[in-house]
Amino acid sequence: MSLSSKKSWVIGFAAALLTTSPVLALQAAPASTVSYIHAGRLLADPATGRVTERQTLVIENGRVREIVDGFVGEGHVVDLSNQFVLPGMIDSHVHITNQQGEGNRVARFTNTAADSAVQGAAYALVTLKAGFTTVADLGGSSDAVVALRNGIAAGKIPGPRLLVSAGTVTPHGGHGDANGVSSAMVPVLRTNGVCSGADECRRAVRERVRSGADIIKITATGGVLSDTGAGLGQQFSDEELAAIVETAHFMGRTVTAHAHGTDGINSFLRAGGDSIEHGTFLDDELIRIFKGNNGWLVPTLLAGDYVAREAARPGTFFTPNQRQKSLEAGPQMLDMARRAHRAGVQIAFGTDSGVSPHGENAKEFALLVQAGLTPLQAVQAATVNAATHFKLQNEIGRLTPGYAADIVAVSGNPLDDVTTLEKVGFVMKGGVVYLQE
Ligand SMILES: [Zn+2]
The missing domain is CATH 3.20.20.140 (Metal-dependent hydrolases)
Incomplete structure (x- = not known):
């Protein structure tokens, strides 16, 4: 959890709870705030197979607002700069x-x-x-x-x-x-x-x-x-x-x-x-x-x-x-x-x-x-x-503007070794973080 590093033990303790308590996890990133996800590698649209590097996913109201080159944004920043990011x-x-x-x-x-x-x-x-x-x-x-x-x-x-x-x-x-x-x-x-x-x-x-x-x-x-x-x-x-x-x-x-x-x-x-x-x-x-x-x-x-x-x-x-x-x-x-x-x-x-x-x-x-x-x-x-x-192709399955912010990240490259998907380190659904290791 990166967000506990420079803060008091109280906040650190609360952050530790976030990973174990589903109720708190629901409140971890209110869907109405803007989140910036720094993705080291990003497979935004699996249909194309195109992997881009050093991208920021801007998340607002539970959806992908935009994807921009480089790492930008302040406030709720999720550091996945050494991770491979793909749709949920x-x-x-x-x-x-x-x-x-x-x-x-x-x-x-x-x-x-x-x-x-x-x-x-x-x-x-x-x-x-x-x-x-x-x-x-x-x-x-x-x-x-x-x-x-x-x-x-x-x-x-x-x-x-x-x-x-x-x-x-x-x-x-x-x-x-x-x-x-x-x-x-x-x-x-x-x-x-x-x-x-x-x-x-x-x-x-x-x-x-x-x-x-x-x-x-x-x-x-x-x-x-x-x-x-x-x-x-x-x-x-x-x-x-x-x-x-x-x-x-x-x-x-x-x-x-x-x-x-x-x-x-x-x-x-x-x-x-x-x-x-x-x-x-x-x-x-x-x-x-x-x-x-x-x-x-x-x-x-x-x-x-x-x-x-x-x-x-x-x-x-x-x-x-x-x-x-x-x-x-x-x-x-x-x-x-x-x-x-x-x-x-x-x-x-x-x-x-x-x-x-x-x-x-x-x-x-x-x-x-x-x-x-x-x-x-x-x-x-x-x-x-x-x-x-499921006829939800305009809602989920890709990370492009307007789609649901359903996002996962893994340490390895699943396109080289698909078993890396057996251990995800980050899960967001509808803009809310449920897992961040
Ligand atoms: Zn069955």
Whole structure:
């Protein structure tokens, strides 16, 4: 913390608190003051890949006012003159209110929505401090994630900008239904996102929008971590998928589908779906359809990597159903992303964090590079691409005048070594500093 160096111990003590207390951190740099960020190296617009040196970002009212050559400004100056500065990162797929682990299966019986929101607030802070200034929660219970989103947006609690699907639209017995519990518990655990038949599925989409969904998340195929032996193939009928996509679009929402099996990915894209989460068994014909639709792929390689390792671990906490599907899907994902990227499919960064631990989101970068993306392309996936995927390309993902002041900094050069993004030393969101080491 540079701001404590020449001041009294009292101010030094307060400054030390700033790094540990989220409440104080919220007040560290009021959005109405002008801040001057001295960036040693700056990747302002990842779309161009151009890195400039010795730049000052002038921040006002939570936005980038201008970027000027050299180090200028007085007052609230942030010295990042030996850092590499880039836009805040975006994770298109997280589960902010929970995290896999021993005892996780019991949580759905014991947790109230309030418990989930409190837990989500803790994970949101960890995620923000890892440099992710915008994330999408795909599937968390609507009361918890909507409260969390609104609380963060109002500045009441610290966290990334949150987009929420406010639950999942899923077929009866499908990946998002109450699986692996006694029938007596199903009415308690089943949500109103569960549907069968086109009309019911239209209603399920409308219920999600009513609950506060920014985007619609559906489960087009079976999933790895649902405790059922129903496989990883298509679960909604073509008619249901068409009804879901049409209704969501009527209501101004894009639809993203959790999808592993080839048949489910195909049917969803043919129905006009906007993006695919996972995409595990994507084949060459589907890649052609994908490109024709201008759809986005969110490969969640970190989830594939995590479940394959957990399933192979002696004493794993996975159930036999989870273990079997993990071993089937996990090892496929890197190769899938490699083929999709080589063919020119648009990739948006997403980790499925909550499957893997929150705050480790940036581990996805190394996996994307293993799949053949250059470090710059991996950074683009987490900035300009993810912003466009969420139709926020005029708001976030770049640092140019008028854009949100969502800014992170690292010590190394992520375009040489993308793993430097696993340890950010500075995080600003909307002009407010949340981390400064
Ligand atoms: Zn997920």
